Amino acid sequence: MDDKEDITRRGFIKGAVAGAASLAATNCSGGGGLGSLEAFFQSHFKEMDKEELQRTLKRLEREYSEKYGKDFVVKADKPIEGTLFGYGLDISRCIGCRRCVYACVEENNQSRDPQIHWITVLRFKKGEKWLELEEADKYYEAEKVPEDGYFYVPVSCQQCEKAPCTKVCPVQATWKEPDGIIVIDYNWCIGCRYCMAACPYGARHFNLTDPGVPAEETNPNTHYLGNRPRPRGVVEKCTFCIQRTRNGRYPACAEVCPAGARKFGNLLDPNSEIRYLIEKKRVFRLKEDLNTLPKFFYFISL
């Protein structure tokens, strides 16, 4: 990747050359939070005081409501104390129907056109001796699923405890929250895409253009670090539905799964379903040898 050309707005601030002239030249956002002078000088999310945060949220709500013609809520709910989120996926019961993919798109305001999916369902042949993830078919088409002789492995952000993606970010626009969710501040991301290169799971996605989401399909209940509409030029990914899970709800993908193959809960709670499955079932994580320590556990129950 070419640094010089990829560094945009934030690079200028960092270089302390944020004069009005360069501002005009680099104000490349098509709405979605970076259009105003205020947005440009906004602090890093973690450094904002209460007042600035409230101002920022209100400003974003105004911008989104105007842009999409309905009332948006942008929250910044803090982590619930004593939680570390974990996810379980039962590959012996996943039927590969892709309901999760589209529920995620709708919940999280992903771009329909150009298409961005945070979840990719991979299909594997049963019983082969050796398999590599890149040989899996993510474009399978079938009249009905599950197909005999295949199994399915949906992949999204693995929420690694030792996340390689956050380390490479030159501007700390992505980090791990205390409840274990890896988040991105879209107002801080400079779009260099180092994190995408660093992610071994292909879980990060780039908004090359303005995300295309029909106004009537937008989900107006959003979180600053989650599903709020993104501007063009930033990276995005699964946040365990931070806007839902920090309010006790299940992620949209888990709620929609017709097979009940998706499990979610608090790893610190010994009575949670996620702990039950880790203790009682055969569990593995993707690319364990990379030592990224994902909090996304695949398991087999049948």
Place this chain on the structure above:
Amino acid sequence: MIAFRFAYLSFAFLLVFTSALPCGYSAAESSIVDEIAEEQLPASDDNLTPSKDHPGLFVNGQGELVDDLGTIIRLSENKNICIKCHYGKHEKIVVAWDKSKHSRKKVLCIKCHGGNSEGSTLKEAKDETKTNFKHIKESMLKATGDVVKELAFDYCGQCHGDKYRDWEAGIHGKRTGFWNGEKEYWVCIRCHDPHNPKFKKRVPKPRPLKPDEIVFKKPQNVVVKNIKSGK
């Protein structure tokens, strides 16, 4: 553009387990429906009251269903009795059941309908407070709290203990609601048709677009040069 880079995956682990996944089930053993299809029901000429629900059967003074000789119909002695008539009346159900693993493993109608005590009579079988065809579905789907668990256990869990335990822990099946609060259990029959319990196949949602199918509209007023193939 969004190509996966999965070069170093060690997936052998996965394979060991998945070879244990359920696979196709082989051909049927002898069918109960076939066995009884030819049989006729006895004619009635006694002075018992003909049963309203069950033509061909009678109700005696105590309200028990009896055959034409006045013998109380006991489920233990008439394991296939429900099928005999309900094949005609509820053909779909009986045919579905007949093709299912349940029928092959002799999980008869009375195992679920009419309680499971061997001595129960048809009258008890139809007791609304216990197990009535019409009411099972409603009560199962509407039930909340511990009643759901009782129903799941009575109907399915008694034989599928392992699934029931996992289900109770929230692993098999599904719970909705709040991960840190009230949860709603999905009863077994919300996913499994009791008469043909194999999980139904369904039509998948569209596949994602391939990289060359994704069209990026030309960005306006933006300087995004040097966009490589998108790693």
